[in-house]
Amino acid sequence: xxxxxxxxxxxxxxxxxxxxxxxxxxxFISSNxxxxxxxxxxxxxSCFREPLTVSAQKLSLEGVDFDLSYFPLKFIGYKTVIQAMxxxxxxxxxxxxxxxxxxxxxxxxxxxxxxxxxGIEVAARIYGADVxxxxxxxxxxxxxxxxxxxxxxxxxxxxxxxxARDNDLLCLSGNVGAxxxxxxxxxxEKRVFTGESGEDxxxxxxxxEYILERYLKPELPKQLLENLREDDLVPTSxxxxxxxxxxxxxxxxxxxxxxxxxxxxxxxxxxxxxxxAQKDKDLSPLVAALNGGDxxxxxxxxxxxxxxxxSKEYNIDIIGHICDASHGCMMITPDGxxxxxxxxxx
Amino acid sequence: xxxxxxxxxxxxxxxxxxxxxxxxxxxFISSNxxxxxxxxxxxxxSCFREPLTVSAQKLSLEGVDFDLSYFPLKFIGYKTVIQAMxxxxxxxxxxxxxxxxxxxxxxxxxxxxxxxxxGIEVAARIYGADVxxxxxxxxxxxxxxxxxxxxxxxxxxxxxxxxARDNDLLCLSGNVGAxxxxxxxxxxEKRVFTGESGEDxxxxxxxxEYILERYLKPELPKQLLENLREDDLVPTSxxxxxxxxxxxxxxxxxxxxxxxxxxxxxxxxxxxxxxxAQKDKDLSPLVAALNGGDxxxxxxxxxxxxxxxxSKEYNIDIIGHICDASHGCMMITPDGxxxxxxxxxx
Numbered sequence: 001x002x003x004x005x006x007x008x009x010x011x012x013x014x015x016x017x018x019x020x021x022x023x024x025x026x027x028f029i030s031s032n033x034x035x036x037x038x039x040x041x042x043x044x045x046s047c048f049r050e051p052l053t054v055s056a057q058k059l060s061l062e063g064v065d066f067d068l069s070y071f072p073l074k075f076i077g078y079k080t081v082i083q084a085m086x087x088x089x090x091x092x093x094x095x096x097x098x099x100x101x102x103x104x105x106x107x108x109x110x111x112x113x114x115x116x117x118x119g120i121e122v123a124a125r126i127y128g129a130d131v132x133x134x135x136x137x138x139x140x141x142x143x144x145x146x147x148x149x150x151x152x153x154x155x156x157x158x159x160x161x162x163x164a165r166d167n168d169l170l171c172l173s174g175n176v177g178a179x180x181x182x183x184x185x186x187x188x189e190k191r192v193f194t195g196e197s198g199e200d201x202x203x204x205x206x207x208x209e210y211i212l213e214r215y216l217k218p219e220l221p222k223q224l225l226e227n228l229r230e231d232d233l234v235p236t237s238x239x240x241x242x243x244x245x246x247x248x249x250x251x252x253x254x255x256x257x258x259x260x261x262x263x264x265x266x267x268x269x270x271x272x273x274x275x276x277a278q279k280d281k282d283l284s285p286l287v288a289a290l291n292g293g294d295x296x297x298x299x300x301x302x303x304x305x306x307x308x309x310x311s312k313e314y315n316i317d318i319i320g321h322i323c324d325a326s327h328g329c330m331m332i333t334p335d336g337x338x339x340x341x342x343x344x345x346x
Numbered sequence: 347x348x349x350x351x352x353x354x355x356x357x358x359x360x361x362x363x364x365x366x367x368x369x370x371x372x373x374f375i376s377s378n379x380x381x382x383x384x385x386x387x388x389x390x391x392s393c394f395r396e397p398l399t400v401s402a403q404k405l406s407l408e409g410v411d412f413d414l415s416y417f418p419l420k421f422i423g424y425k426t427v428i429q430a431m432x433x434x435x436x437x438x439x440x441x442x443x444x445x446x447x448x449x450x451x452x453x454x455x456x457x458x459x460x461x462x463x464x465g466i467e468v469a470a471r472i473y474g475a476d477v478x479x480x481x482x483x484x485x486x487x488x489x490x491x492x493x494x495x496x497x498x499x500x501x502x503x504x505x506x507x508x509x510a511r512d513n514d515l516l517c518l519s520g521n522v523g524a525x526x527x528x529x530x531x532x533x534x535e536k537r538v539f540t541g542e543s544g545e546d547x548x549x550x551x552x553x554x555e556y557i558l559e560r561y562l563k564p565e566l567p568k569q570l571l572e573n574l575r576e577d578d579l580v581p582t583s584x585x586x587x588x589x590x591x592x593x594x595x596x597x598x599x600x601x602x603x604x605x606x607x608x609x610x611x612x613x614x615x616x617x618x619x620x621x622x623a624q625k626d627k628d629l630s631p632l633v634a635a636l637n638g639g640d641x642x643x644x645x646x647x648x649x650x651x652x653x654x655x656x657s658k659e660y661n662i663d664i665i666g667h668i669c670d671a672s673h674g675c676m677m678i679t680p681d682g683x684x685x686x687x688x689x690x691x692x
Contacts, residue, residue, distance in 0.1 A: 016691040036398065040601065041507050042436035042586050043402035045499060052382065053399045056389035057479060057494050059447035063486035090388035101405035101492065133403060140409035141487030146447065148403050148494040153391060161387050240388050255386065345362040 009109035020110065021136050024117045030130040032096045034152065037132070044097055044132035048152035054095075055150045056087030062142035070186045073112055075216045076145065077119025083242070084149035085127055086220050086296050090240035091160070092229070093153030097132045098124055101146040103139030116145070127222060157229060159238035159300065164256035168236050168301035170320040171310075173221035175268035176245050177285050180292025181276050182208070182215030184283055210272045218296040224314070225298070231309060235300035244291040247343040248299040249320075250329055259327040262320040262341060265334045290331075291343060355455035366456065367482050370463045376476040378442045380498065383478070390443055390478035394498035400441075401496045402433030408488035416532045419458055421562045422491065423465025429588070430495040431473055432566050432642050436586035437506070438575070439499030443478045444470055447492040449485030462491070473568060503575060505584035505646065510602035514582050514647035514668040517656075519567035521614035521663075522591050523631050526638025527622050528554070528561030530629055556618045564642040570660070571644070577655060581646035590637040593689040594645040595666075596675055605673040608666040608687060611680045636677075637689060 012020060030038035037045035060080045062068060085095040100120060104113060113136070124131050129149065185208055205212060228235070237256055241248045245267065253260045264286065273285040301322055302310065310316055320332075329341040358366060376384035383391035406426045408414060431441040446466060450459060459482070470477050475495065531554055551558060574581070583602055587594045591613065599606045610632065619631040647668055648656065656662055666678075675687040 018691045036501075037437070037504075037506060042433040042584075043400050043439070043495075045437060045439075045504065046399045046401075047397050047501070048399060051393050053392045053394060053496065054389050055392075055401065055443070055445060055479075055494065055496050057403070057445040057447050057481070057492060059405075059449055059481065059483065059490060059492045061449045061483070061485050061487070061490060064449070064484050087388040091383070091391060093389070093391075097401070099401060099403040099494065101403050103405055103407045103410070103490070133401075135403070135405070137405065137407070138410050139407050141407065144405060144407060144449070144490050146403060146405045146492035148401065148445065149389075150399065150401050150496065155382075155393070158383075158391065160383060238388075345364045 006109065009111045012104065012106070012108060012110055012113070015110055017136060020113060021134055024113060024136065025134050027117060027121045028131040030132060032128070032130050034096050035130045035132055038130055039132060039134060044099060044150070046097055046150065050152040050154045052093065052153035052155055052158065053150065054088050054091050054093035054153045055148060056084055057146065057148040058083040060145045062144070067190070068143070070190055071216065073115040074119035077116045078123045078217055080145050080147045081120055081123035082218050082220055082296060084147040085129065086240045088149045088151045089220055089222065089225060090238050090298060091153055092157045092225065092235065092238060093151045095127065095129050095149040095151035097150040098129050099133035099148040099150070100131060101135045103137050103144035105139045105142055108143065127220065157234055159235045161237050161239050161252050161255035164237035164252050164258055164301040164322045166258060166322055166324055167304050168322040169304060169307060169318050170249065170260060170262065170322060171300050171302055172268060172317045172319050173224050173298040175270045176241060176295045176297060177273050177289030177292050178211045178214040178270045179218060179294035180288040181273045181283060181285065182211035183294065185211065185276060186215065188280070208272060208276060210270060211276065215294060218294065220296060221298055224316070227314065233302065233306055233309065235302055238298055238300035241295040241297045241299050243293045244343060245299065246290040246341050247346060249341060250343050250346050252299065252301065253329050256322070257325055259323045259325050260320060260329045261323055261327070262331045264331055266317060266319040268317045352455070355457045358450065358452070358454060358456055358459070361456055363482060366459060367480055370459060370482065371480050373463060373467045374477040376478060378476050380442050381476045381478055384476055385478060385480060390445060390496070392443055392496065396498040396500045398439065398499035398501055398504065399496065400434050400437050400439035400499040401494060402430055403492065403494040404429040406491045408490070413536070414489070416536055417562065419461040420465035423462045424469045424563055426491050426493045427466055427469035428564050428566055428642055430493040431475065432586045434495045434497045435566055435568065435571060436584050436644060437499055438503045438571065438581065438584060439497045441473065441475050441495040441497035443496040444475050445479035445494040445496070446477060447481045449483050449490035451485045451488055454489070473566065503580050505581045507583050507585050507598050507601035510583040510598050510604055510647040510668045512604060512668055512670055513650050515650060515653060515664050516595065516606060516608065516666040516668060517646050517648055518614060518663045518665050519570050519644040521616045522587060522641045522643060523619050523635030523638050524557045524560040524616045525564060525640035526634040527619045527629060527631070528557035529640065531557065531622060532561065534626070554618060554622060556616060557622065561640060564640065566642060567644055570662070573660065579648065579652055579655065581648055584644055584646035587641040587643045587645050589639045590689060591645065592636040592687050593692060595687060596689050596692050598645065598647065599675050602668070603671055605669045605671050606666060606675045607669055608677045610677055612663060612665040614663045
């Protein structure tokens with residue numbers, strides 16, 4: 001929520017739905033050549049240079065995707081845009097338009113909606129997408145935010161989950177588990193703050209800025225994907241990590257009809273995760289990496305022959321390789337034991 | 347809700363999120379040539395024959411867009427798809443893909459979700475769109491349904507709101523106001539049923555099937571739009587009627603920088619609306635038509651020279667014409683008086 005006192009804020013009913021939409025729309029001016037019709041008509045229209053249209057949607061719901069007691073509204077806007085665009089980027093496509101529907105209840109003020117759309121604006125600008133549709137409506141049940149990302153893709157560069165082949169390298173665009181550790185830290189501090197934990201402690205988030213940011217304001221590996229395309233390195237498969245590394249590996253292996261081997265000591269985990277685990281023995285950085293989720297890193301496979309170019313130029317972690325389906329999906333520990341890879345509900 | 351007793355239904359937690367998504371996904375097999383990647387990957391991929399991509403999103407929230415006490419779940423699915431596709435069709439484009447996100451709380455059962463997606467399935471099949479993305483998540487706050495429609499459009503046929511010109515005919519694809527009367531009837535019968543009204547009456551919906559269907563299960567004028575395209579009749583402007591006829595006329599006039607004259611006696615209103623108004627003196631069919639909303643008919647403008655072809659072949663109502671902005675937007679009564687056209691919040 002905006003930090004102003006409520007008495008200084010403007011009730012939404014003072015503006016009404018249409019004026020509120022106009023106010024928020026004023027932030028957004030389409031700048032992509034592809035955007036032919038942006039805000040203000042029935043639908044968004046684009047004319048892409050590449051032949052493929054790639055689209056994905058994310059619905060964020062209060063209490064499930066975010067807890068307003070510690071999730072600033074502008075970060076909710078930012079993160080929901082990241083989640084929608086990330087799915088399009090996981091097909092090796094470029095998101096260029098964003099469609100936004102927000103349901104807001106009466107406890108929000110005009111300034112709160114400004115904050116929400118500020119986050120949307122910043123994410124759209126940083127990643128180069130136009131916001132081409134805004135619909136704000138009432139909600140009886142807290143905040144709901146639906147964002148659709150629409151973009152263009154090249155048929156020759158499309159990366160489905162199903163294209164991984166035996167001996168391909170399994171690669172990660174960045175470290176995993178930090179966002180989940182950030183969420184756990186925020187939940188713990190909320191309990192402390194609201195007195196539920198029984199401990200006598202003040203919220204202490206110093207030193208954990210990195211993992212908090214990974215949860216509250218995740219980024220996408222846009223530059224990496226651009227570099228791969230420029231160097232004609234087309235992943236054989238790719239998926240956005242939303243439900244943990246294990247889920248991603250299992251998804252690719254299942255869709256591709258392969259197995260996979262994942263080397264535990266190769267999984268990149270941020271130092272800050274180990275720092276927090278030292279203080280809170282219930283938290284395991286490895287479990288957070290495998291099953292935590294909310295990473296928004298790309299998991300992808302590359303042919304073995306790409307190894308030479310990769311090792312020099314790229315900030316990529318090679319964490320394992322694809323193998324025949326008969327081997328299953330296994331995690332290899334430093335001492336050589338094989339453990340079956342599992343993800344809740346998969 | 348499914349009419350089975352709760353004891354015969356399956357709790358969602360028995361299946362879990364992924365199995366529930368698999369179960370629901372099994373209904374949908376992509377059949378459009380344009381659909382290159384449907385369910386099961388990060389994003390939907392299409393390759394349209396026409397150069398334009400046209401997309402729109404609708405978020406439906408329990409308590410605001412529908413009241414579950416009288417709105418069957420399959421109709422919620424059906425109507426939300428209609429609402430998303432209607433916006434794409436209002437640009438004179440053809441919706442071919444649907445992306446669905448559903449947030450469901452614990453009080454729903456697996457069979458309820460089946461009903462919801464049955465409605466989505468039927469609407470998608472009737473209108474020829476593929477469901478290419480399904481995401482089901484938990485919700486703490488009732489049912490939320492976000493649907494995005496993506497389609498293809500021809501640049502030469504695009505109908506923006508802004509293209510209306512002086513002397514163009516104002517046309518309607520069907521009658522208006524019935525959906526709003528249907529909603530009012532349902533609300534009244536709910537009050538009677540729950541004893542709020544103080545009257546001693548049983549719900550009586552006989553004879554009102556038409557207006558109830560207009561509210562619960564609206565249709566889009568797909569055939570009409572196809573006929574217009576085949577006959578090279580391109581509307582100069584078009585908009586989907588969601589917030590009443592007055593709002594539609596004002597939207598087109600504002601976007602086009604024109605005025606408009608609307609002849610009251612030309613507005614098509616179903617007989618059933620007058621029948622209901624006879625019994626409930628608080629309801630006015632004309633007010634329902636002008637400001638009720640939920641019609642999902644197309645309001646569009648055509649050049650005067652289209653009149654000849656129209657009057658013979660088409661089931662269209664010509665309800666007025668576009669005029670210079672200096673005249674404003676006026677409603678002309680049968681006795682020749684001019685009344686300023688208004689829409690709440692516009």
